[in-house]
Amino acid sequence: MEQISELLKKLRNQSPLVQSITNYVVMNNTANALLAAGASPIMAHAHSEVKDMVNLVGALVINIGTLDEYWSESMLIAAEHAHSIQKPWVLDPVGAGATPYRNELLSKLLPFKPTVIRGNASEIMSLTSVNIKSKGVDSTNTSDEAIEAGILLSSQTDAVVVISGEVDYIIERNRISQVKNGNPIMAKITGMGCTASALTGAFVAIEKDYMLACTAAMALMGVAGDLAAEKSEGPGTLQLHFYDALYNLQPEEFGERMIVKYP
Ligand SMILES: Nc1ncnc2c1ncn2[C@@H]1O[C@H](COP(=O)(O)OP(=O)(O)O)[C@@H](O)[C@H]1O
């Protein structure tokens, strides 16, 4: 899709500043992925500066992977402020459904109207209180169940809901786009989902058609994953080749390789 290839050019030209309040496991991964793709990361969560930083950035990404009481408060301050100034923000509900603690924070964050909710099938289903139990941070559900839940969640929250997996589904109320790129080994690399959410932040910072922005982010993830898998023997080398692919991918090849169904 020409529009999506053009967004990669726009991302590199504008290099949006993207704030992440994210987990300890993936901070370095997601900062490097944003830089490689052409964006500019800042990880900032101190209560005394988080609102000022939200004012400065193009988008905010909140990822609840490694929660504690201080960070939870940072997330609530940031989400409330982003909502109040209509700054686009992305919620990655890592481990939704796994514990009451996570579920309680998520129930406090959703009223601040995330622009995008990006999770795996289990996490998205948990957010619609579909009666499932997440197994940690990995998904254990089928796509049909998840798509139903995604449509419900999008209508409940007015967010674009992105369900990642073998096929990525990008849902805006009843509109659904699909991305079929990517490699199964990506699910064996911690931080790939968090990276998808971070790159989604970069694209919603530069494109106000959020359905298009999210589809572009997932297409970039998938095509970079395809390219990396062609050069890799496993998750260790795939992760490194992935950064190179984000950095080197040209819009022309991006357009040729992406497998996107767009409504
Ligand atoms: N089986 C698969 N085939 C192709 N791509 C996949 C597969 N599983 C995950 N991915 C890709 O890996 C990235 C992370 O997705 P996922 O593993 O669902 O997130 P999370 O790590 O949050 O559970 C996404 O870009 C997704 O498209």
Ligand SMILES: Cc1ncsc1CCOP(=O)(O)O
């Ligand atoms: C393993 C783990 N534990 C808390 S956050 C995290 C990383 C999850 O990253 P992703 O959802 O991208 O796999």
Ligand SMILES: [Mg+2]
């Ligand atoms: Mg995840």
